[in-house]
Amino acid sequence: MRALGAAAAVRRLATMPPAPVAPPLTTVLTPLPKGTGPDFPASDLVTGGPALVFAIRRMCRKEAKEAASHMDEFKAAGATRVVALVKEDLENEVKEFREGFWPGEVLMDSEHKFYKALGGGETHQPLGLLSFLGMMLNPFSSSKTKANIKNTTTPGNMKGEGFIAGGCYVLNKDGTPAFSHLEENLGDHAKPEACLTRTLWQPCKLLRRCKLQLAGTVGVHAASRNGSEKGCSAVMVNWEDLHSMNDAVQLSLTQRVDVMEHGEDGDALPQGDGSSLSEGSEDSISNGPEANPFIESWIQILMQMRVTSPQVQRGIPVYRALQEAPLKWARNELGEIHALTRTTSQFHEFWSHSWRTKAWLKYINILFLNNGLPAFVIGTLFALTAFLLSFTGLLPVWAGHETGYVWCTPAGIFGYYLTLLFWRSRKLAFLDIACINQSDGRMKAEALVSMGAFLKESQSLLVLWDATYVTRLWCVFELGAFLHSKGPEAKAAKCLQVCPVFVGPAFLAGHLGFSVLLLVFLISQVQLFPWGGLLLGGLAFPCLVQLADLVLAHCRSIEVMQHQVRDFTIEQSKSACCSCGHVDANGGPMLCDRRIILRCISAWFGSKEKFESVVRGQVLQVLVHQLANRVFSYWRIVQITAPAGWAVLDIWCDNFKRGSDSVDKVPGIPTPMEVLNMVYSIIFFNFMLLPMGALILLRLAYAARHVGERRCTQILLSLGLVKVGALLAVVCMVLEIITADFLGGRQESPMYAIVILSTMGLLTLFCWRCLPAIKVSVPDVSRQVGQCSDIPVPEC
Structure with missing residues (x-):
């Protein structure tokens, strides 16, 4: 049995595509339609800063339309250029593609260098023509590709080569990939949220959002809590302190996951100073002593229902x-x-x-x-x-x-x-x-x-x-x-x-x-x-x-x-952090789940x-x-x-x-x-x-x-x-x-x-x-006293 399991594992590894590598910045890219601009090397994409590159499989309209709807968010997150990369120049197809689905730049990678980099050195083709036809004609097939095709409502393009998988790159200013996504199955497009996460999580963005300014000096100039608003906005921190702050936030948040392993003990809320931490206004998380840019950023990600990294999901x-x-x-x-x-x-x-x-x-x-x-x-x-x-x-x-x-x-x-x-x-x-x-x-x-x-x-x-x-x-x-x-x-x-x-x-x-x-x-x-x-x-x-x-x-x-x-x-309702007085097993403070959850609930x-x-x-x-x-x-x-x-x-x-x-x-x-x-x-x-x-x-x-x-x-x-x-x-x-x-x-x-x-x-x-379904039998007291809900409740 172990030998069979090992053989199955080897087969799975053999069919998995290699991990993407950095794209060659010497690749020559051609703006489309032809004649709209001169050819240029890929290194020009990151001359002004980070760039977002969508390598489209076959001018995939669904992927382009979804990415285009987040164009302003990409730019606000720090992307200086957002481009669509295609493999070939099809007659009249680029014009229709730009008019209906992609308002940004369209570039042609005629040598397929970006596609090869996504495939780990060679282009990745999940299916061939015969295997594709067999999958579509097989009524019992549960292929992810077939499910992707059935779930799409956007009319597709059937012209040109369609089996070389595409993907996505988020390129740093130096040309190194901060994020890459390979279309492992046809239709597995990169989530825009993943691209946004990779730009929003840059420390400089966090500091700008929290009105903190980086200084070229070493050390920390602390501002008094009772100081003026101007003084608070002029707080300067160095990278070392930011990393220490981030580690502290991670430690607090992981306390909740530690509770998942061992169960939630305690039913009653504690009395005294510990319980007071769970009380207060919904925005107390940003006004309390534990407020910092990392907490605020993480709360924003939780409220916006974004994933911090594709590897986490x-x-x-x-x-x-x-x-x-x-x-x-x-x-x-x-x-x-x-x-x-x-x-x-x-x-x-x-x-x-x-x-x-x-x-x-x-x-x-x-x-x-x-x-x-x-x-x-x-x-x-x-x-x-x-x-x-x-x-x-x-x-x-x-x-x-x-x-x-x-x-x-x-x-x-x-x-x-x-x-x-x-x-x-x-x-x-x-x-x-x-x-x-x-x-x-x-x-x-x-x-x-x-x-x-x-x-x-x-x-x-x-x-x-x-x-x-x-x-x-x-x-x-x-x-x-x-x-x-x-x-x-x-x-x-x-x-x-x-x-x-x-x-x-x-x-x-x-x-x-x-x-x-x-x-x-x-x-x-x-x-x-x-x-x-x-x-x-x-x-x-x-x-x-x-x-x-x-x-x-x-x-x-x-x-x-x-x-x-x-x-x-x-x-x-009860939470483990409040039950233990917001103190972990080592005697350190814990972040209050209730405050974070209240922020999310209020936003939603x-x-x-x-x-x-x-x-x-x-x-x-x-x-x-x-x-x-x-x-x-x-x-x-x-x-x-x-x-x-x-x-x-x-x-x-x-x-x-x-x-x-x-x-x-x-x-x-x-x-x-x-x-x-x-x-x-x-x-x-x-x-x-x-x-x-x-x-x-x-x-x-x-x-x-x-x-x-x-x-x-x-x-x-x-x-x-x-x-x-x-x-x-x-x-x-x-x-x-x-x-x-x-x-x-x-x-x-x-x-x-x-x-x-x-x-x-x-x-x-x-x-x-x-027979009529069984419905709610307990009367709503709030409705009897005139405190009706503002939200309509449909019949199930």
Whole structure:
């Protein structure tokens, strides 16, 4: 296995492009259209200062349009020239390119020197013509290039060479690259924010923004805190002190990440001098004693949701987080966990969670959410394969039984859990303990400052919910930042998934218990009526009561959550820095997270009061909708009840082998009606009866959430729900038998199957699609007293 892993690593390294090198400044560039200016060497680009060079792959209009929209920001950040570089001069194409997509200079690199420098010495071609056509024609291809092509809305240019990858350079005044980006896949354009970051982070820019002036003298001329405004603006610092100041800021910011490793201790805000640091106005961070240009710059980057460096934005493949990270976590090998990540421009998911929740609960949730559906599909394929092998006689009967074929259910169980544990999901997720470098203090601090960018570049936000989530300031901040980055409320609601931490363990325990129960029934070879039903009921009853109690607890937790969110205030939320009095483990001062977060919230939402209104309105609507209507979804229930379909395959395979009394029946070969009955049984039980019954019981459980606070009352209520479920199952089966007899019998006429499946299908569709969704049930006190929110809250 190690040899295979090493070989795979070598193949990956062999296909990765070399790192970009500095472009040759002797390269001759030609202004386009030709005749608009003389040719000149590339060194002239940086004569007046830093330059930004976009090496366009094939006059890519999308990349040019996006970069052109930031032209003024590039110039304000210190770029003296911003140019587009192309490989060839196409007839009429440059004119159209400049008129519609790029207002700046267009230069031609006819020798491809810049493109070769981006490729590490040779031009980088991610795909050839044949591989490109194969990728586009393959409906199962998950190539990043194909996704980039599908996601673009800008009409593209199809003329000229299109397979040599482009990229971007930020060149210092001496011609050395401060930043480079290679188009690793076609369409992986450089983010304008990354280019801006590389210019805005120059110390001279920071000093100008903070009204500090560099002096040519050595030493520091300190200004008095009580001095005039003129004296304060004339403060002169040297580079040595600036670096010391920067290190102090990094140390303060990394305290927060250290808390991520060990969890947040303490629930109550401290009293005395320490707690006073977290109080005050929203702009106190810039007026307090710890104010300095580096803090201000970092806060600006956080508020603008920019990343400090492309190398900081890293994601971990989901399969690595599930299969490799847990063992390294147990060994406390945090550096090894970080090595599992890779740089990315976008995350599929951002995993938001409270550190007060047990790690194993969150792990099982992520395992079920990401691998549950593939496990269901492959488990079913395993069961169908076992059915075909049993039917053809390639699998033997079980010992002691003439026709005892019990292979489908074990095969389905084996395929399900094998896939659940080893499915290689290629999605990239942000997990703080993995994606933030725990061994490099500077990288830690930069990752923390870039948290807004991480949320902005995430396609969806997964909230691993528990009762402590809304009490933690950073959790609410992540939620607020994500909502702000996605814009309209309806769009943000679609990108948000809330999953209580008990869901994964509950569903997997239910699936495993149901599988074992059906295995016992099948191996016992007892007829379903009457003794088989009694056996199943007796074994399932205690488990079902426990499950009903868990569902009732979940419904009550939704009520508690509504009260928590309705009463939410930033002052009552808790943060680790305030809990420890803003003093680190070594006795040094810590920067207050609350002040920084308040600055960001005020910039995004206008004021902290409006943000609190958004939480009590829009966020509450989304949370209630997700927790009450999406946790027990139709397809999740189908996944959990999948063993019922596998057991039906075993039962019918056994029936086919036993034969029938019909004289027209060929031994061992099923009749068309028998095949129809088998398909009918699977669809009826797995996709209609069980999901519809589960939804009815879920609605009853939510309606009864207020009934009884004593433990014995809750147990009786759970018993009642199980009895109602059993009664519904009996009624449905009796009605099915009566309808089948009325329509000509199960074995003679297919009409009964058509009528029953149509009726049950409509009922199931009505229950899951037409029943009104559960909405907020806790009244908004502020609306009752006339303090209505200024922000409209849409329906989920």
